[in-house]
Amino acid sequence: MSHKELGEPVASLGFPRHTLVSLLIFAATWEVLSNLAPFLGIPPFAIPSLVRIAKAIGTITPIDVVVTLARVIAALIVSFIAGLALAMAMYRSDPLEKYLSPIIRLFMAVPVVSWILFAVLWFPGVEFRIGFVLVVVCGPVFMIDTLDxxxxxxxxxxxxxxxxxxxxxxxxxxxxxxxxxxTIFTSWKVNISLAIRVVTIAELVGAVTGIGAQLSNAQQLFSVADVFAWTIVLVALLFLLEAIVSRVEHRLLRWRA
Amino acid sequence: MNTRDPGGPPPIEVRGVRKVFRQTTTGQSVVAIDRLDLTIAPREVVAIVGQTGCGKSTFFDLMIGLEAPSEGTLRIGDKSPHADFDYFRGKIATVFQQDRLLPWRSALDNAKLPLELIGLPEEEQRERALTWLNRLGLGSFINAYPHELSGGMRQRVAIARAFSVQPDIMLADEAFGHLDEVTAQELRDTFLALARESGSTAILITHQLEEAIGVGDRIIVFGKSAKLLADIHVAHWDKSQYGVLREAIQATLQANSPDPRLT
Known part of the structure; x- marks a missing residue:
């Protein structure tokens, strides 16, 4: 079997054989560590078995996934439109670019946690807080990428x-x-990853729905299996969104050699 | 919608045109064109020759209206291509040294581009673009993207794009210089035939003397700062004398002053 063949997708699963093998090795190692945990002085709940994680995934509430997904998509759309409009205005007007660029750079330098705290201090509504944080973090990335x-x-x-x-x-x-x-597609992929991470942190503060809120609940209940289950869902969500964007990108950029 | 003036293309009058650029790094002024006077009659095919850096490309930008003269006037009919920028939409078309096709558009969509800009109905855009692509021998490649075409084919699409608007004035800036000699000659002949047939005034900017002698009714020789060194009506020369003409233009360019054989 050639190297090329090894790297070819497994038709039925739709992802490369290498990925499947590495995931299986990771899962097997995890299971071994989970069984060995008591002998290694690690509390058993810290590394839950795959079966426990699978059971926790079975209890995932779809509404929280949908809520987080909706927040991410809505915020990304608003960020994209705002970023694109600003980039076009700055491209057309040198003075506008000179005045706005420092502010945008400043915004990008502010840590996400600070934005979350500002949002909590400034805005009473939870949804608005989460939306604000996402837009203020993702908008400048769209704008800078588009302008460049x-x-x-x-x-x-x-x-x-x-x-x-x-x-x-x-x-x-x-x-x-x-x-x-x-470039816009690349920017979307970067921002999806960013938004998924930021929305989780934003939902940890004050939200009662969404994956971040459920992660917070799981942490308060010391349910490590639930933490892992929600994390897996979050990662799967990220991969799904990236796959959708890649599919659209592939379709729209057929003209590329 | 036809943007063409029913009376045919208007004359081009260049009077005392000067173009000065200020270098951003040094702040020094560079005179690209110094007091140019020129008249080009409707439907003339004019080749402008000159060495690299003589102001040919600046003259090209003045003609298409992307730059304004620092002094003097350049008028096409009674309008200025710079001041009356929108008026000339669909009346001036260009073929560049590189094809400058949009890589995300098929050959057909590239040929349609100027027609979209002048707001023709979709069906007419397609019909006209197809007509010109067929005339340029690209009927089987209308759906091909630029990267799927050879250099010569891409330049044909660029020519189809320029002719599709049926412009009053057709400008070509070193449009065939980068192609191999056989392809270049073939395209030059096609371009010339189409320009004459469509009744456009054609201005070809080139540094190749063979090209200038081969296509122009008239050859204008630019010296440094677009100084008008010679204005040659090719019809006054017998074909057997083309070698002498070539040598005389060469000598003119080297000396930056008119060779006696051209006066």
Whole structure:
């Protein structure tokens, strides 16, 4: 069997054989550690067995998954629209870029925990707090990526486009937007990962629904199996969203060699 | 919608045009074009030759209206391509040195681009773009993306894109210089035939003398800062004298002053 064949996807599962093998090795190691824990001086609840984790996954409440997913998607859409609009305005106006860039950089330097605390201090509504934190963290990433992508559109293409005298709207819709689509997809993938992590922390503070809130409950009840179960769901959610974006990306960017 | 003036393309009048750029690094002024006077009649096919850095590309940008003269006037009919920028939408088209096709668009969609910008109905866009792609021998490749086409085919798509709007003025900036000689000659001939047939005024900017002599009704020789060194009507030269003409233009460019054989 060649190396290439080893790396080819397992048709029925849809992911590479290497991934499957490494996951199986990880699971087996985990199970061994779980059984050996008492002999290693580790409390048995700290490394729950796979069976216990599987049972905990069976008790997952889908509504919390849906709530977290809805928060992430809504916030990402708002962040994307705001980031794109700001990037377009900054691309068009040098003074605006000069005044806004330092503020955006400042926002990006503020730790997520600080934003969560600010949100708790400033806003009474839980949903608004979570949305605010997600938008303020993900929006600047979309904006910076989009602006950089716009600046990277080859000068020759911009020159060609201008020679045909487009309106400002046509210039953006016919040239700039399609040209930055690859970067936008990359930005979405980065931001999905970021948003999933941030939403969990934001939900830990004050929320009564969502994966973060359930993680907090599990921690208060010392239910390590539940913590692992929710974490697995969170990771699965991230992979699912990334897979959806990759599928759309593959479809829309067929023109690439 | 047809943007073409029913009276045919208007004349081009260049009077005392000067273009000065300020270098961003040193702050020094660079004179790219110094007091250029030129008239190009409707439907003329003009080749502009000059050495690298002589101001050809600046003149090209002035013609398409992306730059304004620092002094003097450049008028097409009674309008300025810079000040009346929108007026010339669909009236001036360009073919560049590289094809400059949009990589995410098929050949057909690239050829349609200027038609979309002038707001033609979708069906007419498709019909016109198809017509021009077929005329350029690309009927079997309309759905191909640029990366699936050869350099010559991509340049054909770029030519189809430019002609699809049926412009009054067609500009080509070193459009064939990067292709192999056989392909370049073939495309030059096609371009010329289409320009004459469509009744556009055609201006080809080149540094290749063979190309200039081969395509132009008229050859304008630019010296440094686009100084007009010679204005040659090719019809006044017998084909057997083309070798002499070539040598004379070469000597003019090297000396940066008109060779006596051209006066």
């Amino acid at each position: 992508a716009m600046r990277s559109v080859p000068r020759e293409l911009r020159h060609m486009m201008r020679s045909f005298r487009p309106t400002t709207l046509q210039f953006f819709t016919k040239l700039m937007m399609p040209a930055i689509v690859p």
